[in-house]
Amino acid sequence: MGHAVGEVARMSGQTVRTLHHYDRIGLLVPAERTPADHRSYSHQDLERLRQILTYRELGFALGQIATLLDDPTAHTRTHLARQHRLVTERIDRLREVAQALEHLMEAETMNLNLTPAERLELFGDFDVDAHSEEAHRRWGRTDAYAQSQGRVNAYTKADWGRVNAESEEIYQALARTMREGTPADNTEAMDLAERHRAHITRWFYDCTPQIHRGLGRMYADDERFTATVDAHAEGLSAYLREAFAANAARLRDDQG
Amino acid sequence: MGHAVGEVARMSGQTVRTLHHYDRIGLLVPAERTPADHRSYSHQDLERLRQILTYRELGFALGQIATLLDDPTAHTRTHLARQHRLVTERIDRLREVAQALEHLMEAETMNLNLTPAERLELFGDFDVDAHSEEAHRRWGRTDAYAQSQGRVNAYTKADWGRVNAESEEIYQALARTMREGTPADNTEAMDLAERHRAHITRWFYDCTPQIHRGLGRMYADDERFTATVDAHAEGLSAYLREAFAANAARLRDDQG
DNA sequence: CCTTGCCCCTGACGCGACGTCAGGACCCAG
DNA sequence: CTGGGTCCTGACGTCGCGTCAGGGGCAAGG
Incomplete structure (x- = not known):
């Protein structure tokens, strides 16, 4: 039921070191540890990772992402809606850049x-x-x-x-x-x-x-x-x- | 004829510190210094800065930008054409993200x-x-x-x-x-x-x-x-x- | 039983791209 | 001659990791 860190790294396109980092700073702490102290990521952890990566792609600092995701009033859909708005805004901006070029x-x-x-x-x-x-x-x-x-x-x-x-x-x-x-x-x-x-x-x-x-x-x-x-x-x-x-x-x- | 560092900072939306940094690493060395040792940016310097900022917006590392811009075979228009292609590629990618959301x-x-x-x-x-x-x-x-x-x-x-x-x-x-x-x-x-x-x-x-x-x-x-x-x-x-x-x-x- | 691999762990240092003081110089205005 | 504004050069801090270094767990093979 849990996913090992290497597995998650491959699935998400991140490095193991990155996941270690997110664990250390408390941004993405895996739900469990195996008896051998290996990280074990639940499905919720993976969804959280997806949220993290999307916000990161939009340029948020990791600390900001943490406060966004840990906001108890924010539902998954709230994040999705906001992310969608941010992405389209970014697209608009890039269209301006293209036109300027x-x-x-x-x-x-x-x-x-x-x-x-x-x-x-x-x-x-x-x-x-x-x-x-x-x-x-x-x-x-x-x-x-x-x-x-x-x-x-x-x-x-x-x-x-x-x-x-x-x-x-x-x-x-x-x-x-x-x-x-x-x-x-x-x-x-x-x-x-x-x-x-x-x-x-x-x-x-x-x-x-x-x-x-x-x-x-x-x-x-x-x-x-x-x-x-x-x-x-x-x-x-x-x-x-x-x-x-x-x-x-x-x-x-x-x-x- | 030359522009002071603060002036350039305001025009370009960067901080003075950033311009200092680019000077130090040799990415953007102003054409002249005043007798008081103040940086004086020429028009070419400003165009180079624009190129730098565009590449940076596209996510290139400063070192990469330096090698790109110092390539003697590359004309301004070559850069503009490449930048335009990169921007549109990025837009396509973001459209995928939006659709996934x-x-x-x-x-x-x-x-x-x-x-x-x-x-x-x-x-x-x-x-x-x-x-x-x-x-x-x-x-x-x-x-x-x-x-x-x-x-x-x-x-x-x-x-x-x-x-x-x-x-x-x-x-x-x-x-x-x-x-x-x-x-x-x-x-x-x-x-x-x-x-x-x-x-x-x-x-x-x-x-x-x-x-x-x-x-x-x-x-x-x-x-x-x-x-x-x-x-x-x-x-x-x-x-x-x-x-x-x-x-x-x-x-x-x-x-x- | 021991070695070989493979994946996992935790420090600890390094780096890129700056931010943020600290301490000091220049220069014009009042 | 005293401010206020802009400029200078270190030097240290920060963020998001990369990159070793040193070591453990465990299955397969000799």
């Missing part, structure tokens, strides 16, 4: 000079500061790290030259169709939008139609980008916004 | 006895183990923690009794409509589905129509849930899946 990459390709404050914007905000830890093990193991390295193509300066030329060409083509009076939701304009999206996906990150539509909005709404884009042709940023949106809608309809 | 909450309300292995499933998988840290400061400050506490209603045992009675009632009602031959996409069935969704949102977490549709699939596909649901009436789980999906589709169409 997309923003920065665009600024990079456009040679925009963002001020330090603009670049650090994401971190300057109140609560942000520290998350992390995750990778002390995840990237600490050299093999996992090497794998991660391998997956990132090491672009050369020549590559980046080509990237810039390519994106420049796409902008020129879009500026032309705009000047010719082609509506933004015309196939020709949408195809160019799609080419732009493919360009980003190829060189930077997986740019979904949704993200791409967001990019278009940014071009039109963020004056720094508007200025750079409209340098190609007056009103191009608004045109891009429409073309990207039309293309995204087209792709969604194709999907069903 | 939804799963566990359902199991809880149905009084399902999941095995320890099933409960720990999420953590047993290879790479998972440690994330976290985030909250040493975020929840370490007592006020922020208190706020988080306040937002979670402390349900009593009586409350949970009512919750169970309520969900039982909804299931009964749905079983009735099913037995009467009402199709799952009928308004009556969809209204009951919506009541179920509201019930979850009220007591557990913000259950979006999409999540709710996922729940319906789980009822039908996971045999442990199927057994419990079908105990009310044979085939109810499949009926729920259809009703939840129909309701989700209805809500989406209402939105536009």
Whole structure:
């Protein structure tokens, strides 16, 4: 009926030393000891461990976790509900980070000079500061790290030259169709939008139609980008916004 | 042209001590010192700090970050692209966590006895183990923690009794409509589905129509849930899946 | 009966990423 | 010339473990 420490370690993906530690600090004291003084974890202990790991994944200190879990008024469901809220909040935060990175990459390709404050914007905000830890093990193991390295193509300066030329060409083509009076939701304009999206996906990150539509909005709404884009042709940023949106809608309809 | 350490600390949301630390270990050495030996950070230093903070948010150890950033073949855009990939991967992982929590909450309300292995499933998988840290400061400050506490209603045992009675009632009602031959996409069935969704949102977490549709699939596909649901009436789980999906589709169409 | 393995135990020290004083310098304002 | 604010460099403390070191329990095999 009881589980040995090694067994629990394997099941939970923790080390034995970690479980020893949790025992010592009173965070997770196994229900029993065998005659040979071995730790014996009950099912309740395991559920408690799950709670601990979830809170830990969310970044709580072990002491905090202890007070949370030892609160007698808190039911298991209370914890689950709270954990769920925290996880979704964290996801929202990371989406902001992802968007900021997309923003920065665009600024990079456009040679925009963002001020330090603009670049650090994401971190300057109140609560942000520290998350992390995750990778002390995840990237600490050299093999996992090497794998991660391998997956990132090491672009050369020549590559980046080509990237810039390519994106420049796409902008020129879009500026032309705009000047010719082609509506933004015309196939020709949408195809160019799609080419732009493919360009980003190829060189930077997986740019979904949704993200791409967001990019278009940014071009039109963020004056720094508007200025750079409209340098190609007056009103191009608004045109891009429409073309990207039309293309995204087209792709969604194709999907069903 | 240079920024003082306190200034940088405020902009980036870090403490002065942290910047001292990064200087000492050579991770971020300010470009200059004033005659009074004060640190003076250049714009490049600030961009490097931004890179550092992003990698740190993703959980890299400072030593790893140093080797990443000092790789001469890596361009700024290479880092941005890699960071973007890492962030989206992390989001995917957290979505799994959120779904697992939804799963566990359902199991809880149905009084399902999941095995320890099933409960720990999420953590047993290879790479998972440690994330976290985030909250040493975020929840370490007592006020922020208190706020988080306040937002979670402390349900009593009586409350949970009512919750169970309520969900039982909804299931009964749905079983009735099913037995009467009402199709799952009928308004009556969809209204009951919506009541179920509201019930979850009220007591557990913000259950979006999409999540709710996922729940319906789980009822039908996971045999442990199927057994419990079908105990009310044979085939109810499949009926729920259809009703939840129909309701989700209805809500989406209402939105536009 | 004794050895070999394997898993378990308890210290005790080490480390990474800072926090927290302690003691002192600079510099402008009143 | 006395504050107040910001800066500096040690040096020690903390948290969440990792990593030995030294030893026990127990089944299988020689």
